[in-house]
Amino acid sequence: MTYVTLNINIREDNSMQKQKLPAQYAPALAEYALDWLDLSAAMLLRFERCEWMMHAEQEIPYLYILLSGKAKVCMSDESGRNLLLCYYISEGIMGDVELMMCRKEAISSVQAVTPVVCIALPLQVYASAILAHLPFVLRVAKGLSVKLHTSVSSTTAIILRPFEARLSEYLLLSAQNGVFSERLIDVAEQLGVSYRHLLRSLKAFGEEGLLKKHSDGYHIINETKLREKAAG
Incomplete structure (x- = not known):
């Protein structure tokens, strides 16, 4: 060698x-x-x-x-x-x-x-x-x-799992002390979806009681359900 x-x-x-x-x-x-x-x-x-x-x-x-x-x-x-x-x-x-x-x-x-x-x-x-x-x-x-x-x-x-499951997993991995505050344009790019698609999904998560938007980012309100969604 x-x-x-x-x-x-x-x-x-x-x-x-x-x-x-x-x-x-x-x-x-x-x-x-x-x-x-x-x-x-x-x-x-x-x-x-x-x-x-x-x-x-x-x-x-x-x-x-x-x-x-x-x-x-x-x-x-x-x-x-x-x-x-x-x-x-x-x-x-x-x-x-x-x-x-x-x-x-x-x-x-x-x-x-x-x-x-x-x-x-x-x-x-x-x-x-x-x-x-x-x-x-x-x-x-x-x-x-x-x-x-x-x-x-x-x-x-990436090919087979629903986007909502991948997003849930990403939120859980990236959140710091229960707060997700990454730049959303970058997140959309890295997850392979449009910025609008990401915003719609985050809004839906909020309506489901999983997240709540604050000035410092998205707070995880129901981690258990978010983990269930990530597993799906």
Whole structure:
């Protein structure tokens, strides 16, 4: 097998909080068979809610290992519209697909839904070493198989599940302390419907007693019924 050194120009997000990786976070790398690494170049990154962590077709400076938080993954079509693919919840690797493909640019865009904390391994420093470490590669392969299954399930759901069920699930996943306040134009785009269709559905949910609109967003009034609708 030939291992390729990735030459990547690291670009920083000005709003991202970055610090040297504190020692107490190092044990988290053992799950990915990376506890042997020299972590002198490793970072701890913090992203705020709604902050973009990766942009499709832009270079990826790090391999990200999520420690906490929730982020949504979107794929853009040829017109530039985003479609919601799946959710990562407090765990997993981001950038693993691109790493295994020796690809510099992100395939998809990733946005923090809640504050996100992750370990960041600069690819310029670590890519060649971790690609040559078989236990890590096997761990990534296992993770990619799970992602493939999730992606297939998500695609099937988009095709077969009623929009109201998908919207209900999205509301439950995205709400913070029972309040859904995402930008509706973006939500419609990511769920693959028109803005008017989304507004009609939210209005219907309100009439059913599931939601109530306030100045800070839509408050979930009946979570139990919303979960029942999501399951349908």
